[in-house]
């Protein structure tokens with residue numbers, strides 16, 4: 001069926017249906033239901049086909065959104081998929097977990113003109129899922145093999161996007177990851193109710209089928225020296241992400257029952273994948289029957305509170321020092337958490353974790369929003385005499401992440417880092433301060449987004465290709 005475009009005057013925005021909160025609290029399956037062909041086609045036809053597509057500008061990958069919306073509205077599904085896949089390595093993943101309200105959909109002219117944005121993310125997911133059912137998504141095999149090899153440290157979205165791009169060009173690609181599965185935060189950080197793990201594993205399998213070697217259990221700098229990899233490959237990519245969780249630094253912060261957000265989320269994800277995890281089985285990292293307090297207001301905090309709800313916590317509170325309007329987490333995720341029974345304690349900061357050997361509560365102070373700092377963000381200030389205590393037997397720290405000490409881990413002092421510990425890159429070549437060593441993703445940007453890691457991985461792959469070709473030319477002269 002073919003449809004005319006500009007149907008926003010006739011058709012309202014319809015986001016995909018969500019499973020009702022009582023049902024979704026009972027499992028870790030995705031909460032959004034798939035679109036059917038008609039609804040996806042109708043919603044695509046709302047697009048205004050702007051001369052200057054602001055949605056495309058809002059997408060870090062520069063996806064050609066108006067064109068694939070039009071192709072989808074016309075029922076030209078294979079072409080729609082080809083266009084979506086031309087600029088995005090994992091469109092079905094971005095369609096699920098990009099914060100579209102801050103990216104493509106936030107910039108959509110319909111959103112700016114009160115008609116509500118085209119549901120770009122949901123349609124991107126739909127187009128790619130449909131392509132999978134039709135067998136159009138195939139392993140990224142090269143047309144010809146090249147002798148040169150590249151090593152990629154880190155199998156998250158940044159590393160895997162680069163791996164796919166380099167393999168397509170014919171390079172011999174090996175990805176090394178310290179975990180026992182590829183995917184980085186896609187597999188072990190982000191919970192299944194946002195991104196089911198089968199979606200990630202399906203992609204990893206395609207990469208393996210294309211001939212990319214996926215080596216798990218390799219912790220570079222710990223059980224394999226960094227220099228060995230430099231000797232082994234013609235070029236290297238560091239895509240290791242950022243994993244040092246920020247600390248509370250208040251009285252009682254070492255008591256039993258206080259956990260880092262990622263330890264908690266990784267445990268649940270591994271359990272969901274069928275692994276036996278002792279810390280889950282013995283109750284240490286299982287919220288069942290507990291009063292849980294999560295400290296932080298970002299997307300990681302939202303993932304923790306919603307995980308605790310699904311594990312059967314007695315109560316779940318999210319303590320955040322700013323107000324709702326100033327929280328870094330997506331407003332969509334806050335709404336989901338509230339629907340599922342999470343209690344938000346806004347404008348409150350922890351001052352002490354109480355308990356003798358084990359956590360019994362979190363002491364906190366009410367805050368008010370003070371004057372704005374240099375970045376324009378209001379600073380929360382404590383209100384004297386406003387102390388209160390929340391009962392807790394499990395406290396989860398979701399305060400953000402910093403990079404690990406990469407020069408120390410890799411035993412390489414010449415690897416320069418910024419004052420935040422992220423890697424210094426030449427913006428044009430994506431190369432670090434070591435010859436032939438490139439970098440991508442969170443280890444360059446600091447904690448960011450999947451879509452930016454994909455963009456960085458694709459850009460770094462182009463630079464690595466140019467570097468290896470130039471080196472080969474010099475060697476041949």
Ligand SMILES: Cc1cc2nc3c(=O)[nH]c(=O)nc-3n(C[C@H](O)[C@H](O)[C@H](O)COP(=O)(O)OP(=O)(O)OC[C@H]3O[C@@H](n4cnc5c(N)ncnc54)[C@H](O)[C@@H]3O)c2cc1C
Nearest residue numbers: 154156157158178184185220240241441442448449450453
């Ligand atoms: C809980 C949580 C929820 C999130 N939710 C979203 C979301 O909804 N939407 C969104 O867009 N973004 C989200 N993000 C952010 C997003 O996941 C990251 O920005 C993205 O994964 C970064 O990709 P990356 O490839 O740089 O690193 P990562 O995904 O972190 O992958 C890095 C990989 O490198 C491996 N590694 C590290 N050091 C070594 C070493 N020395 N040797 C070998 N392997 C190593 C790690 O094991 C890991 O597998 C979330 C982040 C978290 C923590």
Ligand code: SF4
Nearest residue numbers: 059094098103104121
């Ligand atoms: S990749 Fe993300 S930002 Fe870009 S179109 Fe897809 S959902 Fe929007």
